[in-house]
Amino acid sequence: MSKQRKATPRARLAMLTYHALMLAISAIFLLPFYWMTISAFKTNAEIFSDPVTWLPDPIRWENVTSLLTRDDFPFVQQFLNSVFYAGTVALLVCLSCSLAAYSFGCLRWRGRNLVFGLTICALLMPTIVTFLPVYLAWSKIGLTGSYWPLITPFLFGDAFFIFMLRQFFMGVPRELLDAARLDGASEFRIWWQIVMPQLRTPLIIVGLFATVYTWNEFFMPLIYLQDREAFPLSVGLFTFQSQRAVEWSVSMMGAFLTALPMIVLFLFTQRLFQRGLSSTGLK
Amino acid sequence: MSNTSFAVPRHISRRGFLASSAAFGTAMALPPAAFAQQEGQLLLWLPGGSELFCKIHTGLLEGFSAGASLGPATTVCGLGQDTEFTQSLIGAITAGNPPDISMLWDSPVSLGAQGAFMPLDDMMKGSKIPLDTWPAGLLSSCQFKGVTYGLPITAGVYSMWYNQEMFEARGMASDRASFPKTWAEMRKMSKEFTVWEGDKLISAGFMPNRVPETMAIWSALNGGMMFDEANLKYQIDSEQNIEMMTFFLEWLDEEYKGDFNLVDRSGNFLDGYPNSTTGMGPAFREGRQAGMQSGSWLLGDIFADPVPSFERWNLAANPIGPSGSTSVSGTWPNWFVIPVGSKNPQAAFDYLSYLAIEGSVEWYQQIPDVPTNSQVQRKAPAGLVEKRGQEVADDITAFLGEQAAVVTPMWNSPVQSFYTDQIARAVEKIYTKASPVKDALSEAQAATQAELERVLAG
Amino acid sequence: MPITAPIAPQAAPLLPRRNRKAQRAEARAGLFFALPWIIGMTIFVALPLIVTFYIAQTKFQIVGAPKWVGLQNYEALLRDPAFWKSAQNTLIFAAISVPLKLIIALGLALLLNRATALLGFYRTVFYLPFLMPAVAGSVVFMLLLTPNAGPVNIALEAMGLNPPDWLLDPKAALWTLILLSLWPLGVETLVFLGGLQNIPKDVSEAADLDSPKRWHKLVWITLPLITPMVLFNLVIGIIYSFQVFTQAIVIGGTTGTPAESTLMYMVVLYRAAFRYFNMGLAAAMATVLFVVVLILTLLIFKTARSWVHYEGGET
Secondary structure (H helix, E strand, C coil): CHHHHHCHHHHHHHHHHHHHHHHHHHHHHHHHHHHHHHHHCCCHHHHCCCCCCCCCCCCCCHHHHHHHCCCCCCHHHHHHHHHHHHHHHHHHHHHHHHHHHHHHHHCCCCCHHHHHHHHHHHHHCCHHHHHHHHHHHHHHCCCCCCCHHHHHHHHHCCHHHHHHHHHHHCCCCHHHHHHHHHCCCCHHHHHHHHHHHHCHHHHHHHHHHHHHHHHHCCHHHHHHCCCHHHCCHHHHHHHHHCCCCCCHHHHHHHHHHHHHHHHHHHHHHHHHHHHHHHCCCCC | CCCHHHHCCCCCCHHHHHHHHHHHHHHHCCCCCCCCCECCECEEECCECCHHHHHHHHHHHHHHHHHCCCCCCEEECCCECCHHHHHHHHHHHHCCCCCCEEEECCCCHHHHHCCCECCCHHHHCCCCCCHHHCCHHHHHHHEECCEECCEEEEEEEEEEEEEHHHHHHCCCCCCHHHCCCEHHHHHHHHHHHCEEECCEEEEECCCCCCCHHHHHHHHHHCCCCCEECCCCEECCCCHHHHHHHHHHHHHHHHHCCCCHHHHHHHCECCCCCCCCCCCCCECCCCCCECEEEECCCHHHHCCCCCCCCCCCEEEECCCECCCCCCCCEEEEEEEEECECCCCCHHHHHHHHHHHHHHHHHHHHHHCCCEECCCCCCCCCCHHHHHHHCHHHHHHHHHHHHHHHHCECCCCCCCCHHHHHHHHHHHHHHHHCCCCCHHHHHHHHHHHHHHHHHHHHCC | CCCCCCCCCCCHHHCCHHHHHHHHHHHHHHHHHHHHHHHHHHHHHHHHHHHHHHHCCEECCCCCCCEECCCHHHHHHHHCHHHHHHHHHHHHHHHHHHHHHHHHHHHHHHHHHCCCCCHHHHHHHHHHHHHCCHHHHHHHHHHHCCCCCCHHHHHHHHCCCCCCCHHHCCCCHHHHHHHHHCCCCHHHHHHHHHHHHHCCHHHHHHHHHHCCCHHHHHHHHHHHHCHHHHHHHHHHHHHHHHCCCHHHHHHHHHHCCCCCCCCCHHHHHHHHHHCCCCHHHHHHHHHHHHHHHHHHHHHHHHHHHHHCCCCCCCC
């Protein structure tokens, strides 16, 4: 420590170089997002102006109101749909995956390793492999056009989140569970009253991840939903953009406002994201 | 570090957790499909979904339902327009819960031949819209093996658009009758307009065609065809088609430095719309392109932003290729189908009859998709009258009506999308010189014919 | 198997009866808790997988009933140039994008690990592309990379460079797609950063004293300690890069313009299913993808024994 303090001018120079480098890299990563944001506050003509303008001048705040009042892009409704979709999936994932993760992480039973191995296989399987039959089955029972096909699978669990949660469940001390068992607590009670409250943070982490993934999920809702009023934002944005005469500023505003809630969420919870991903080293 | 919080048992508010789960559970118990079709009430699906388009169709359907004493009708828009729309429709049909009527922007033949749409022939007999009231070339876009699976109620009609003021500035006659009658004349005239500044194309005349969907029109203009429906044989690599692509390729080399990339970097010379990926304005409207082939839908959009830099433009018949003898037109129709499983097939068909004759007139007034049934009394679009005057608007309307009667069949294959993608691939290979004309076309021919035979087999 | 859970030593037959009873209860509970997931896996993964293998051997045009055709779909695949072209594109994409992504993410994580101030800011910036809606992301890139008029080319030309036509040029389009895939690497970076932060202080400080050379420390101390994270990122990266879809279809459409240079495996699969209504062929493609991914991941896991280092010394 004292050695470092002596070398202050050099350390300071190193620090400056470091931040200059990091800011330069940040600029590259920010560019697409920045371009989307400024385009959202320009008119169509200004987006494509020559020479390029790097700041919207004037800032077209009216783009916000014009987006929110359109008939052919029910933004508010689709926003609520996204909240419902992501929220439901996050809740279901926390519940269903913690059941399986408790079993894999805290309980010993024959066949456990086999079932967990299969879970990893399921995690590795490309969605498209299983997609066609599932899609046809939902069609046959007449539930396409609703959120059922999008949400029901999470009632049973999800390989990735089970995997993630299991890493945390494995950290619960065995002695704690054994003590509860000696007291005569049922396994269900141990799970619900002892383990779940202890794993509050991991559960929130998994819920956050589920929220972000679902918010940006595109393929499944595109295929299953059949009504503009029912689309989540990810799909609404796409069908709006694919119209013949493209209104760039409106769709950029749409994209900006779609991404904004997730960015705010990330800003405030990034430590939790970090912790969730720290647990994923494959063992 | 990941174990720090385990030491202090904290309680999640389990009651709150359960309560919110219950709330979501209730929300999930909502009726599965928001728009289940019901007897006595029509349900219509539309691809695309611009505000005006939706409004017109909602109005037409509501007006009809009220007049026919049906229950309140529902119009669904904004489901996307390409594959994603088809996909939703297939899903609804497989589920046995389709709309009563659907508009399509893709030929109904592929799915019709698979049994997804109701054959309309029986209902058409003795109705207001019997078979012989439709232009044959157009109706064939809905027919396969003599069965009609849909109706091309209105259509965008393809013709040549040209900038009269640019013609006159070079001392050329700008009336429709003087427009080039052959490809050779058009190519010769085109050179007069084409100006390069280094590798930048400043202004251009006409361009060799590269739109895969309309290649069938150019083939017919050269006396050929892409698909011989009667014999179920593709003719993509026929002599006429090889001649056509060779002509286009030589044209590209002679006038446009053999490179469409240079053209595309200089502006949007492809169609009359702003480019959807680069935002570049249409060269035609900017007064940098003498003419192009376009669908009649541009009539409705040409006065919008970016406003043309000139006032007078006109439409003319498509010119004829070296081996061709007559001018033909082509269309991109708005097809209407009644999906299998519709609960109100008769009411749905009555609506189609109404739309074909009365409804399409009002539709054409606001969005210039040309009504195709021969009994329709077309009235010039209001916007066109306002900008160009009654006389020009009537003249253009009459011209489009004539063109709609001489369309060549171009949407009549049960493997339409496959064919279109193969043509797109071949055209790209030819223009980028990745493959000689004959090889590229033969490859497309073999693949498309094989796919056709696969689909038709058993 | 590297993916199995550590198993506590068991000596069941020697334990007293009460304990054995408790064990049985625990086993029952284990199965009970896993049951919903076992059911879910059966309904949504196992059964559909079997059905996909069945559909792959039928002619099935989505409407109507499937008809058994044996191996015809696989034969058709082998003859289909689009299959080979898209497989080639996808393999190139994966082979270049995945390692590059890992290297860059590791570099960023090493840099982030040194941050004292502004860590939260940098972390957010690197994660940001991942939070952008995929469709919007592709559209913005197309705007930025417009030849001639796009801001990137204007900037590069101002610097006296001769930038490519990016997505317009058949020779450059696939590389542009690879370049674009390098943006959303926030997850990979955070995974690595997590690994770096978990390295015990005494280990890294000991290394500081022992060998002042940074590269030496990176290769011999740091890298081995985060190999589990490398394995995770590698496997997930391969699976996702084989499934690249949204970017490819927004940029190249269903024909992979220009000149099929952006034609990806999933695009060909998707268009077979929903544009050509050829479900049999689509299912055949899905099964091929499944087998390839399975073999690749098994190979990775197999070799992983020799290069993945686990704490506690066991390999």
